[in-house]
Amino acid sequence: MTLSPAGGVTATAVDAALDLLATRPLVVLTGAGLSTDSGIPDYRGPGSPARTPMTYQEFVGSPQAQRRYWARSHLGWQRMGRAVPNDGHRALAALDPALLITQNVDGLHEAAGSRRLVALHGRVADVVCLSCRSTSSREQLARALDELNPDWLARHGWVASRPDGDVDLDETDDFVVPACECGGPLKPDVVFFGENVPADRVARCYAAVEALGTEGALLVAGSSLTVMSGLRFVKRAAAGGTPIVIVNRGPTRGDALATYKLEAGCSEFLGDLSGSR
Numbered sequence: 001m002t003l004s005p006a007g008g009v010t011a012t013a014v015d016a017a018l019d020l021l022a023t024r025p026l027v028v029l030t031g032a033g034l035s036t037d038s039g040i041p042d043y044r045g046p047g048s049p050a051r052t053p054m055t056y057q058e059f060v061g062s063p064q065a066q067r068r069y070w071a072r073s074h075l076g077w078q079r080m081g082r083a084v085p086n087d088g089h090r091a092l093a094a095l096d097p098a099l100l101i102t103q104n105v106d107g108l109h110e111a112a113g114s115r116r117l118v119a120l121h122g123r124v125a126d127v128v129c130l131s132c133r134s135t136s137s138r139e140q141l142a143r144a145l146d147e148l149n150p151d152w153l154a155r156h157g158w159v160a161s162r163p164d165g166d167v168d169l170d171e172t173d174d175f176v177v178p179a180c181e182c183g184g185p186l187k188p189d190v191v192f193f194g195e196n197v198p199a200d201r202v203a204r205c206y207a208a209v210e211a212l213g214t215e216g217a218l219l220v221a222g223s224s225l226t227v228m229s230g231l232r233f234v235k236r237a238a239a240g241g242t243p244i245v246i247v248n249r250g251p252t253r254g255d256a257l258a259t260y261k262l263e264a265g266c267s268e269f270l271g272d273l274s275g276s277r
């Protein structure tokens with residue numbers, strides 16, 4: 001295994017990784033580090049603040065928790081909803097891998113034109129009712145929230161953003177949240193911590209990774225692989241003898257399984273890879 005030295009990455013390691021990936025069928029797994037160049041902060045990169053995200057159990061447990069979530073998320077949506085794809089997203093769309101698995105909920109891969117895509121954790125631009133399971137758009141909900149809370153953005157628009165599309169805010173008791181037409185509570189159609197990824201998504205990803213065998217390669221870009229939802233695909237690739245390249249600033253839980261681990265920026269590396277294929 002070739003690892004980059006602390007504080008940098010050798011040209012030899014980058015070139016070797018690019019050579020490995022240049023002609024092989026690819027599955028790509030992306031995380032929050034890919035979207036930092038679009039202005040969306042990541043969870044665990046260098047300098048990222050410690051945070052405790054709301055769990056699924058907490059969200060469904062009380063109307064107060066739901067109000068707190070939507071009050072914060074409505075502010076964060078004003079920023080995430082305006083984010084645009086960066087060079088890394090565009091490079092992956094051009095690469096058109098056998099499957100692109102993203103842990104991100106920002107929808108930027110779709111906006112960049114990626115076609116064969118599994119949004120593992122859903123998309124924050126979609127809303128689901130927990131009672132009738134009907135879905136609607138986040139833009140529609142945002143308009144309703146603006147009407148019900150007309151001064152919210154003016155009062156709190158300065159607070160700091162978080163990676164999953166919300167903000168750091170405690171004063172939420174006066175925020176008003178609409179219910180679904182059926183009366184049920186609304187939730188972003190994303191997988192919260194403590195909630196299971198839908199089984200059909202996981203099965204599709206496993207199948208794509210297993211199909212790589214020893215002739216393909218798994219590329220991980222911008223993920224620390226801290227949670228099992230992404231790490232399991234790295235483990236499955238390693239078990240099948242598939243070469244693995246990880247590009248991430250900072251250590252990951254998959255480093256010991258990687259053929260190459262590169263401490264490098266995702267956008268630059270993916271641009272180089274797109275140009276080499």
